[in-house]
């Protein structure tokens with residue numbers, strides 16, 4: 001048989017002609033997405049210069065008046081405000097030429113204590129763009145992933161600001177009460193480890209709520225540990241917290257802890273089963289392991305939604321290369337591992353009573369007991 005006949009026999013089928021309506025819909029959707037991507041640097045500038053807080057405080061204001069309040073360059077500020085108005089992130093009154101924020105816009109952009117505060121999420125997205133070279137190296141297969149230690153500093157502050165509003169809204173109010181008997185122990189005075197504590201947001205919130213308990217934060221990233229210590233001092237909980245640089249599979253304290261918690265970190269770890277085994281050994285009799293993980297379904301097709309979209313992208317840039325950096329042949333669970341996979345990890349580590357105890361739109365809380 002000639003090669004021409006073979007090629008014809010094995011050639012890929014001709015691609016179907018594009019459907020103009022579907023193409024229109026896709027391009028229209030991309031335009032919306034591009035608007036979000038293009039405004040990312042503007043949001044970072046607004047965050048760094050305090051423009052959102054100033055606008056929320058000022059009420060309806062002209063660019064010139066906002067420039068006077070903030071010291072920002074007026075012409076640039078007008079363009080920045082126009083871009084935000086076109087995005088629906090601020091309001092514009094055509095008659096007066098003034099810009100303002102609705103209470104909802106202020107909650108998202110200006111109030112760091114609001115549960116809807118989003119500037120941390122934008123900061124993480126920005127960090128991901130800065131970390132493209134490191135993650136691209138991992139994609140090229142240099143044998144390692146891209147660990148936390150090589151990332152830009154705004155990733156760590158961004159993660160803290162992204163997650164803290166959710167922890168502030170749910171941790172003390174609903175997640176800890178969903179665990180069997182844990183709140184009573186915390187009220188009496190318990191010993192708690194927060195593993196992969198980052199900048200310490202979760203340990204600090206718990207230390208404020210339960211002053212009779214002691215909270216030890218551990219993280220292998222020494223710079224984050226130093227930030228956690230400073231944050232605890234600022235929050236007035238230095239006396240019942242401590243923060244130490246230590247790996248999740250070898251933090252100190254065998255058979256001691258009433259509660260070990262891991263917030264948005266277990267799936268980042270190269271050897272999650274080894275970590276969970278170490279946690280189990282660190283628990284006192286009757287102790288509980290609380291793994292707070294990103295909310296997900298068990299299959300890709302369950303996660304085809306806006307939350308899954310954000311998490312898969314963040315997981316490609318952060319969680320998966322971080323885990324591969326620690327264990328190139330490890331499971332690299334990723335941020336959308338889902339409850340079945342995570343519960344299997346905990347059972348493999350020797351926990352026999354494992355369940356999803358609580359869920360919010362962004363997180364699920366897994367309780368594991370020996």
Ligand SMILES: C[S@@+](CC[C@H](N)C(=O)[O-])C[C@H]1O[C@@H](n2cnc3c(N)ncnc32)[C@H](O)[C@@H]1O
Pocket residue numbers: 148159160163164195196197198199200201202218219220221224246247248249262263264265268269270326
């Ligand atoms: C997504 S961040 C979450 C930080 C913090 N728990 C929070 O919720 O804000 C994951 C954290 O896990 C830490 N981490 C990852 N692998 C670790 C390991 N093997 N041992 C200790 N910490 C680890 C990272 O340094 C990072 O601070």
